[in-house]
Amino acid sequence: MELGAVLNTREDLLNSSKDDDGFVQQNLLIDEVMPLLLETKVVDSEDVNHTYYLSNDDKIKINGYTVNSTGERLQIFIVDDSYLSESNDDFYVSQRNNYEEQFKKAIRLVSSAIQNKLKNIQESEPIKPLVAKLGSEDGLTQFDVIEIFLVTLSATVSFRGEEPQLRTIHYKDNNKSFSHRVVGKKAQSKELLFIRRVVDLNYLANIYASQGRAEPLKVVFKDVIGKNIEVIKAADEADFESYLCVLDAPILADLYKRYSSQLLEKNVRSFLQFKGVNKGIKKTIKDDPEKFIAFNNGLTITATEAKTSYYKKSLYLESLDDFQIVNGGQTTASIYFSSKEGLDISNVKVVAKINIAKTSKSKDLDDLISKISEFSNSQSRVSKVDLRSRSPKLVQLKSLSESVLPPSGKKWFFERAKGDFNTQVRKSTNGQKLKNEFPPKKRFTKELLAKYYCAWGDAPHLVKKGGEKVFRMFIEDIEPEQGDGIDINREFYEQLIAKIILFRTMEEVYGQGKNAIGQLRSAAVPYAISAIYKWSNTTNDGTLLLQKIWKQECLSDGLIECLKELLFLMNELIKKYSLSDDYGEYSKKEELWVAVKGSSELKSFMASASTKAALNI
Template sequence: METTTAEFFHDFRQELLAGAEASSSFQLSEFVETIANELIETGFLEGFELCHYRAQRGMRVDGYWFNDEGALDLFIADFDCRDNLESLTKTEVDGAFKRLSNFFEASKKKELFRDLEETAPEYGLSRQVYDRGRSISKVNFFLISERALSGRISSLEDDVVGDTKASYHIWDISRLQRQRSSRGHKEILDINFPDLYGSGISCLPAHLGSDAYQSYLIVIPAVILSSLYERYGARLLEQNVRCFLQARGNVNKGIRATIMNEPRMFFAYNNGITATAQEVEVRKGEQGLEIVRIKDFQIVNGGQTTASLFHTNRKDKASLEGIFVQMKLSVIDSEKSEEVVPRISEYANTQNRVNAADFFSNHPFHIRMEEFSRRIWAPAQQGAQRETKWFYERARGQYADAQSKLTPSEKKRFQAENPKPQMFTKTDLAKFENVWDENPRFVNLGAQKNFAQYAKRIGGEWEKSSEAFSEFYYKRAIARAIIFRKTEKLVSAQPWYNGGYRANVVAYTLALLGYYASQKNKSIDFLRVWNSQSVSPDLERALEITSELVHDDIIQPQQGISNVTEWCKKDGCWQRLKGRSIELDEALPQKFKDNLVSNDVVRNEKKEAKKVQKIDDGIEAQRKVLEISGPQWHIIMQKCDQKGILTEKEAGIMKLASRIPHKIPTEKQSAVLIEVLQKAKMEGISLNGQ
C-alpha cells in the first residue's frame, strides 16, 4: 500500500526525533543535515557545511558549500518542529529566497562580514563570499522545508542576483518522499532538448532486430554537453564515474590543451563518451532522425571529458564552438538499470586502465561488509533485552526496500532488529574510518571526496590482503560509528558550541584522540565499545576535553585564511593540531588512559581474525565451486583452452573440477577456480559454457 505524504511526514518526524535531542535547535540541525546527506548521496551536492544565521535585516542562512564548479550552494530551512503536515505557499517561498539572496548580496557587495563575530561560522562564510567575489560563477539557492509545496508552484526560473547567475531549488516533504520511493533512490533527470536548446540532437540508431536493446550513435556539440554539466553537475555522472572523478580531481591536461590549441581536432583525438538512459524519444527532423528527450541520462564513461570541457570553457574562457563529442547511448529499462548500468561503467572504463579501486560501488569489500551486517548481532545495550543489527546500505535504498513487501507486524520486527539509527551508508563508513586512520583532512573535504579517498585506499589494501577485512574489522568499524555519532551529540551540547563547525570539530577530535593513543603505542579499546554498544563515561569525558581543545584551535586559522572550514581542509591544520597532543596528556582523565589497550594486543586480535577470515573465504570459494557440476566445468575448460587463457596450473585444477563429485577441489584450489571463472567471464565465456 502506498504511503501518503502525511504518513511519510509523520515517519520522517519520528526519524528526526530519534536522531536529535529534544531541543528545537538540535532538531533544526538534524533536519538540515538529514536532507543535505540525502542530496549528497544522490549526487545533487558535493558536500554541506552547517551555518545557522538570522538577522533582523531580513537575512538568513542555514548552510552552504563551495563546490568544484566555482558555484556556491546556499541553504535556508523552513522548519518549526510542526506536529502535522502543512502547506507551503508561493509568498512564503519568495520570502525565504529573498532572505537568502539578501545575505548573499550583503556578503558580496556590502562587506557584511565586518559586522559579524570573527569566530562565528557566518563570519567565515560571509568573508569567503566577499573574498571570492567575481570568481563565484553561480549561486544555487536551496529551500528545504518540512511542509508540502502548494500545487500552484511548478518551477522557479533562473535569474541574476547582483551580477551572479542564480538558480532556485525547493526540497519540500513531497519531493523528499518522491526521491526516497523512486527506483534507484535518486530523482531522475528528464532532459528535453528542444525546450532547453531549441532543437533535437541528430542521431543514428545502432540497434538491429526487435530483440536488441535500443542504442544510438550521436555527435553532441561540446557547448550542449558543457551546458548540461553546468546545469546538473555530478547528477549526470553514474556513481562509479563520480567516485573516480573525485579521486582524480584535476582537469585532464591533454583534453584542455586540445580545446585551447587544436579545437578542430577534438573529435579525432578524443575517445568520446558512453551514456545510458531509461527512455529516449526520437523524431524525424529536417536532417534525419533526432533525439528530443532523454530520461535518466547518465554518463558512464567520459566524466573527465565532460568536466574538462566545462572547466576549460569557464576558467580559461575557451570557446567550445565547433567542438563535437561522439557519444554512444544505450537505453536500459529501469528494471535492469541497477544491475546493468554499473556493469557498463565498469567495462567501459576498464578499457582505459582505470584502477578497479576507483570503481567501488560493486567492490567485493562492500559485499562482505553487507554480509557481516546482515549476519552479526550486536550485543544488547545495558538495560535492553534484545540484540540488534547494524544495517549496512551497500546500495542506495536497501533499508527501505527490505521493508517494502513486509506486513505491518513483520515491519515492526524488522525495525526492532535493525533500528533506523543503526543504518549506515558507504559515505558514513568512509567518514567513521578515515578520521581514525590519520585522514581527518579528507573528511573535511566533503562526503563524496572523502569516500573517493577511502575507496582508493581500501581498494589497494584489499588487493594486498582481503582477509584483513574480517569480523574484527567490521566490529571495529561499528565501534567507530558509535563513537562518531556520540561525539556529534556531545559537541552540540557543549556550552562553547555556537552552531557551526561541528563536522570539523568531530573529525579532528577523533583523529587527535587516536593520534594521542598511537604516540603511546596504544589504541582506543574499540572491542569494549562494540561489546557495550556505548561510550564509557571516561571516553565521553576525553571526547569533551579534546573537542574543546580542537574547537579553540581551528577557529584561529593560519594568517591569510579567513574561513575556518577552508582551513580545516588543509594539511597545516592537522599538523598544528598534532603538535597540541602534548597538552592532552595533562588534561585527559587517568581512567581514560588506563583503559587504552596496547597495540600488540590489537595486532594479535587482527591476526587471529585474519586467520578465521582466510578459512571462511576458502569455505565460501569451495561452496561456489561445488554449485557448478563436473560436466559444466568440463565445457568451461574446453572454451578456455580454445582461447588459450589457462596456465598449466589452472588447466590441471580445471581437470580436477570436471570430475566433481568424484573429486572435490580443496579450498586453495577452489580460490584458483573462482579466479579462472572471472578470467573466463572477461573473455565472454559464461557459466554454462555458452
C-alpha cells in the same frame, strides 16, 4: 507515490529531528535530509556548514551552506519553519508563491553579500565567512552557480478532485548579473546561475521508496542550450538503439555548469583536476583546439528514452531521459574548467555516442552501464571496486549486526539499504517495540559506517568532506581490488561498534548550538579521533581503548573529560592553522591536518601522563 507514504515520511523526519528535550530543531532536520540528497547526487557530501541566520528587517534567511567538491557551486539550505509542528495538519501546499517567498530570502542574502550590504554581521556569526567570501573578488571568481534548497515538511499537491493529488513544482533557472567593486580596481561584472530546488515531502518520500534513486535526470536541450542536437542513428535493435553526434564544447560546458555531478551519477570517477590525462586535455584546448576531436576518445552517454524529430531531412535529438555520461566525465569537466580559466573553447568539438536502453528494469540498466564503463574507459583505469553497487562485505556486516549480542544485551541495527529500518517498523506487528529496541543511537547507515570507520585513521580531512570519497575509501580498505581485504568477523564488528560509540559520544561532548564548544563539530571530532589513532598507533594501535569501550558500551567520566579537553584544543588548532577564515571548508584540505597533527600544542597534549592514562596509550 501515495499520500500515505508522504505522511509516514513526515512523521519519521519529525521524530528524527528532535533534540533531547523533544523539540524539532531546524539544524537536525538539515542533518537528516543531507544524506538523502547525497543519495540522489544533487550534493557531493552530507557535510554542511550550519550557519543559521535570520533577519526579519532584511527579509533574509539561511540555515546552512556547502561548496561542491570542485568549488564552482555554492549550495544554500533554508528550512521552511511553517511546517515543523507535529500538531499542524495543514501542511498541503498548492501555490507556487508559498515557496517563492522562502527562496527570495536566500536570494536576497546572496545579492546583499555580493554588494557588501551586510556589514552589520558580527565576526563571531557563523555566516560571516560566507558573507565575506561572496563579497570578495575571489568569491565572485570562484562561484558560477548558486543552488538553493528549500527544505520543507509540506506536501505539494493539487486540489483537483476529491482527494489532494501529489505534484511537483519546478522553478526555471535564472541568470542574474552582479556588479562588484573592489577598492582600487575597476568594477567587475559576473553572471551567476540561480537554481531553485524544492525538497518537500514528495521528493523525500520518493527517495525512501526508491532506496536512494530519485527522479532521473531529464535534459531538454532547448531549455539548457537553446537548440536541439543533430544526430545520426547508428543502431536500432529491439531493446537498444544508438546515436552518434558531434558536440561543440560550449554545449558540454553549459551542461556541466547546470547539472554538475548529476551528469556523472553513474560515472565511476569525479573530476581529478588538471593532472595526467586532464592536463593533456587542457593543453590540447589551449594549443590545438581544432585537433581536439582527433586526439580525444569522446563521450559515451546512456539514457532510457530519447525524443527525436526531423527538420529539413536531418534527425535532431530533443531530449534524453535518465541522461548520464558514463565515459568522458573527465573530458566534460576539463572543458568546463578550461573555459572558466579563460581558455577559448569555441573551436573545440567532441564526438559522442548516445546509447538508449529500451528497458524499464533498473537492474538491466545498471548492468549495461557497468559494462559500458568497464569496457569503454581507456583514458584512465577504472577500479572494479568503483563499479560494484553492492559489497559482499556489507552483507557480512549486516549478518553480524543481527547475530552479535553486545554486553548490554541490546543489538545494533545496520541499515544497509535506505529506509530499511522504517520499512521494518511498518511491517512489524509492534512497530513501537522495534523503535524502542533500536533507538537512533543504536542504528547506523552504510554512509555513517564509512565515516566512523575512516575517522579512526590518518585522513580526517576526507571524513570532513564525506560523500562518495569516504565511502569509496572504506570499501577499498575492507575489500581491495587485489587480495582478500579485511576479514569481517566478530572482532572487526566489536571494534567498529566501539568506533561508533566513540565518534557519537565526542559529538555529544562537543555539543551543538549555544552550549557547543564552537561551530566546528563536523571537523573537530574526526580530527580529534585521528589524533587519538595516530598516537595509539605508535603504542598499542588503540585496541585496548576500543576493547574497553565495547565492553562498557560507553565512555568513562575520566575519558570524557580528556576528550573534552582535546576537542577544545582541536577547535582552537583548526582556527589557528587554517589559511582561510572559512574554517569549515578549509578543514577539508589535507594541509590543515598536516599542520595540526605536527603542531607542538597537540604533541604536548598527547604526551601528557593524564592523556596517556585516559586513552590507554
